[in-house]
Amino acid sequence: MLTLAILGFLHDEPLHGYELKSRITGLTGHIRPVSDGALYPAIARLEKAGLLARRSEPGSGAVPRQVLELTAGGRAELERRLADPAEAEISDQIRFFTVAAFLDRLADPARQAAVLRRRLAFLETPSSFFYDADGRPVTAEQERNPFRRGMLLVARASGAAERAWLSETIEELEGGPAS
Template sequence: MLELSILGFLAEQPLHGYELKERIKALSGHVRPVSDGALYPAITRLTKAGLLDQRTEPGASAAPRRILSLTEEGRAELLERLRHPKPVEISDQVRFNTVLSFLRHLPDRREQAAVLRRRLEFLDAPSSFFYRDGEPVRAEEAGDLFRQGMLRVARATGAAERAWLTEAIEVLDPADGAQSN
């Protein structure tokens, strides 16, 4: 997700490493902090792969700054990653939020809707944090105030997300939304 965040933010504008780190930290740092030890090697990998370009500009104080920008190959890679997120990028809430943050860069609304449909299908599958005899445990069956709370909050959050996804898919691909209702 770090590489997707780098590509996504640089699709919006060229940035130097510190600015890029601050944007990534704002997006997911409270859940998954980004360290220099992860960010700069990722930037190096993407640059060596021809997905990023670097140029040096005079710094605001004394030290020169390396400005990163997305190459055409980098833009194509970003679009490919957005079109075809990995299963974990659909199932994991933080990773899906990263995909969602940059999904507007996909130019085809039907492709955007297809990604949202995958998330909706995932959310519609029965699941729980807890299982009994191979079946998901519902909040009413948890038998524990705290687990009950987890399950009730997850149910409410999931219902709100499913409602938004359904509305967004209808906006992005009205003909398909009418067919699936």
């Protein structure tokens, strides 16, 4: 997720590390904050792999600031990751939202729709936070614990909204009814 966010934000424009961290934090920070101990080693790995480059630019003081920019290889890697997200990037909501935040960088609407179809298929698979003794999902109507019932009701509403958005967007991308 961090690599995808780095590549995605640098696709938009060159940034220095602090700006990049601020944007990533804005995307996922309240749920999964990014630390310097995770960000800067990830940047170093991407730079070593030739996916981004660093250049010096005059700073506000005497020290030049280091600006990061995506290379052609970085653009290709971003496109590869967006076209074929890992299963965890489909099944985990925050990771999927990171994919969705940059999915417009994938130029082909059919490929965008294919990613959304994977997420929709995942959401249409029955699941629950809680299961009964026989391994069947517990519904909000069956749950007696009011806090668990609340979790199930919120998840149901959120899932319905996301499925509606996915179906609508797939239809727009494909120019016909979503199935």
